[in-house]
Amino acid sequence: MASPGFVKRTNGRLGVTEPISLGGPTEFDVIKTQELEKYLADAGLYESQEEAVSREEVLGRLDQIVKNWVKNISRQKGFNEQFVQEANAKIFTFGSYRLGVHGPGADIDTLCVGPRHATREDDFFVELQNMLAEMPEVSELHPVPDAHVPVMKFKFSGVSIDLLYAKLALWVIPEDLDISQDSILQNADEQTVRSLNGCRVTDQILRLVPNIQTFRTTLRCMRLWAKKRGVYSNVLGFLGGINWALLVARICQLYPNALPSTLVSRFFRVYTQWRWPNPVMLCDIEEGSLGLPVWDPRRNFRDRTHLMPIITPAYPSMNSSYNVSASTLRIMTDEFQRGNDICKLMETNKADWNTLFEPYPFFEAYKNYLEIDIAAEDEDDFRNWKGWVESRLRFLTLNIERQTFGKLQCHPHPRDFSEKSKPLHCCYFMGLQRKQGVPSKEGEQFDIRATVEDFKSNVGSYILWKPGMEIHVSHIKQRNVPLFVFPGGMRPSRPPRVSKPKASSLTHSPSHMETFSENGDKSVDMADVSSIRNQFDSVVSVDVEEESKKRKHVEDAASRSLADVKRPAFAKSPETMNTIVHGTNAEESAVVLCAKEAEALDIKNLNGSSSPTVVALPEELDELGDCGIQGKPEEVGVAANGCSADKSDAKDVIMQTGSFGSSNPRNGGIEELEPLELSAPVYSGLPAPTSNAPKKPLIRLRLTSIAAKGTGGSS
Missing domain, CATH: 3.30.460.10 (Beta Polymerase, domain 2)
Structure with a gap:
């Protein structure tokens, strides 16, 4: 455990706030934790x-x-x-x-x-x-x-x-x-x-968690979950190992006596409600005596652009998650909500750990993808080239978001794929979709060809570039996703529906303060989820001035109810577990509801306590400065954000493809773009980039070949 010389404690606690709960585990928690540990062991997470x-x-x-x-x-x-x-x-x-x-x-x-x-x-x-x-x-x-x-x-x-x-x-x-x-x-x-x-x-994290073994089990769980759900990759704009460790450590501070199964549930509960870009911190940020710069959005403009700040606890404190973009933040918050919904069902034994760890069906989730193919001529070159391209991929996501004004959303897959028959070759994929709720007009298109060309030019400026290092970017439909990305090389005959488990409907009645209804269908209706969120928000949305009074009232009510109500003996059957969790009568249900209201208030307060005010400026992402293009990209004959109208109902994503170091692109020089189910709103009040965009619709596009290091002409 920590020594007083390393960690500042306030009133005996770890962290920047008081814990949300000091409660110990129930027998239900013990059983669930044993199930979790067995699942992790069966998943092969422990070395021999x-x-x-x-x-x-x-x-x-x-x-x-x-x-x-x-x-x-x-x-x-x-x-x-x-x-x-x-x-x-x-x-x-x-x-x-x-x-x-x-x-x-x-x-x-x-x-x-x-x-x-x-x-x-x-x-x-x-x-x-x-x-x-x-x-x-x-x-x-x-x-x-x-x-x-x-x-x-x-x-x-x-x-x-x-x-x-x-x-x-x-x-x-x-x-x-x-x-x-x-x-x-x-x-x-x-x-x-x-x-x-x-x-x-790393050492400071271990000093700042109340129970190292509990922290380790919970972190193993969350790392596995993040990999299964495709949100584990710092370089592509998600979260890496240190980020997940910091998030888990904060939950351990807030629930210092909880077991891993409870900590996993509270992880999703807390971060589903977290108001980003409020930072997650394990301790106060120390200015230090050496004058090294620390994360401070009040002073540093660049720090204000960070969308999901997760601050390192050792001096000099930095934001470990500056790579997160608007799209990857959206994806992760959606996954947090899914995890929270499943954990609620697990409390009533209507879901299990298998449900939580179900892999995300990435290649069934979108109708349109970008495929980025890279290749080299020897192993050393390929290793260098792959690392360089991977480090640039997040800039492609950022630029697509920026140049389409956030209306075309990108979902990068966090790993690469390769075909056994093609050595020194691999592919990356990005799912594409129009932002939900954005109105569109007939015939409008997303034209991202110039964005792709800028990306390839930037990649081609690699100082260690050698002949044979190639990159090819193309748009593909879901049905054309290559077979080698699927397990066993077989495309699923019936793609699973991308859905969330249906969360329980929360109702209130005088005789039973909290009841749950479940129809057994694990697919989610977004209207139900919205209703649940609205009902929950009605519980936690109170004026700041009233929070302290309500908190005291809730605690007093819970204390009185606990004194008057004798809890029944715990049994291991699912029926009894359900009874214990949700109460046997109005009085005990009131205790449960009071505790949940108190916890909701505490979680809400986390977003404002001892944290500097942060103003996110996503339209001015400073990281884009690292993606400067050397030299003017070749003209591709279409506007960067131009739209070509068509009389049909089809909405197109127009994209130019090409490759470095190759004059014979794999599709024979011509790619036919099929009508896509994507629409692109045109911002009428915004100036369009200068271009030579043709007025007639573009269906077939001539491919370009860019010479070594991205400075050549087109063919």
């Missing part, structure tokens, strides 16, 4: 003892290697033998491995901390890299010195390693070095601060 021992051996071996490395470079730089013998470097771990939630085959995030005379450019990425390259245990060595956080990737005895480097302002690195102290950042360069941040944040 043999693999755990192997990882420890690899880390010990790696620590010895960096110690030898720093002695070698100290000798090469002319230091005396006594100094050489005292020279030291040390390996730290962070991420999922340090948190204790890694699974079989997962990589280990590691940090090498070295002295001031061991440089990153010449010593780490040259001398140490050469040492590793000569070792037979090391394979797939891939240095990335120009990354935002420079890293060296490789496999050591089959274990994947991501190795970062931090150069401290110390001549000798002590073996008992404590990197949690802020003084460790003194005179450190930006790359070192960012590299140290992973370890410092």
Whole structure:
């Protein structure tokens, strides 16, 4: 647990607010948690003892290697033998491995901390890299010195390693070095601060949660859920491992005595109601004494543009989720609502863990997709090219959103797909749909060809580009999605309906304060969901001035009812569990309702307590500045946002396709675009970009071929 020197406690609590509930687990919670742990074990989330021992051996071996490395470079730089013998470097771990939630085959995030005379450019990425390259245990060595956080990737005895480097302002690195102290950042360069941040944040999370084991089980659950539902990917605008860890840790602070099954339910309950962009924080943001910039939307304009701030707890505090876009935030909030609906059903044994973890049917959810194909000629080039393209994909999403004024929504799939018959080739996919509730006119279209061309030009500006590195972007209909993306290579004969489980209808009556009705159908009617939300909002939507009085009244009522009502003995049957959860009579039901009202008020208050006011400016996403285009893209003969009218009811997404480094696109040079069930509203009051758009409808489009690095002409 945390020591007083590291974590500030207020009135004995962890976090920036008081807990919502200090209640302990019921027998129902114990049973549900046992079911959850069994589900996670059956899903293969825990590594074997043999693999755990192997990882420890690899880390010990790696620590010895960096110690030898720093002695070698100290000798090469002319230091005396006594100094050489005292020279030291040390390996730290962070991420999922340090948190204790890694699974079989997962990589280990590691940090090498070295002295001031061991440089990153010449010593780490040259001398140490050469040492590793000569070792037979090391394979797939891939240095990335120009990354935002420079890293060296490789496999050591089959274990994947991501190795970062931090150069401290110390001549000798002590073996008992404590990197949690802020003084460790003194005179450190930006790359070192960012590299140290992973370890410092991970350790601080473990200090700020009330029960580490409960936190780990809950986090394993949420990581699995996020991967199943397709919202686990920081690089594509969703949330990565550290983001999910911070969200789960905050729930643990709010319910410090709850078991994992309850924490999962409360995770969805809290974040369904969270009013983004209010930030999620585990502790107060410290200004620090070193003058390093911290997340502060009151001072920093860029911080105001963040849509889903999740703030790291270690100095300097940063927003770990700046990649989130309007589309990915919408997708995640929809998934939180689905999870909340299912957890409500699980409380009455009308759903189970299988329902919660049901994979998202991405390729049945949309009628239109963008397919981004990439290829290279050798493994090293492909690895570099793939990493670069993947890092640019979120800018394609952001630009489509911006240039269609948010009316065309993109859903990027968080992983790539590859066909076994095509080595050194993979595909990414994005689902496309018109924003719901937007009126459209006959014949209106989304023309995203210029946006795609800008994206390809930006990708083609890769400084390590080589002949053979290709990218091809095309629009495909749902029925044309390639078979290799489906399990077993077989397209589902009857695509499942994308739906949410129907939530219980909430009604109130004098004789029974809370009753639930369920028709057994797991598909959801959006009108029912809207009704539920409206009823819930009527409970929590109270004036700020009245909240404290109502909170006290609720607590007093609950206390009186608890004193007067004797709860029946708990039985393990589903019927009894249902009775216990929802009460046996009006008095006990009143207790349940009072507790829920109190919890709802507390959750509402979370969004305003000790958090700076944030103003989101999604139309001015500053991250787009990183996506500048070098050179003028080729003219494609159509306006970036122009619309071509057709007399039919069809609505088209018009898109130009092409590839880098190839003069023979796979579709033979001509692509026929079928009418799409997408409509594009035209903002009549907004100036249209300058273009040479033809006035007649475009059905067949001539493909273009862009020469190496995106600067060539069209064919």
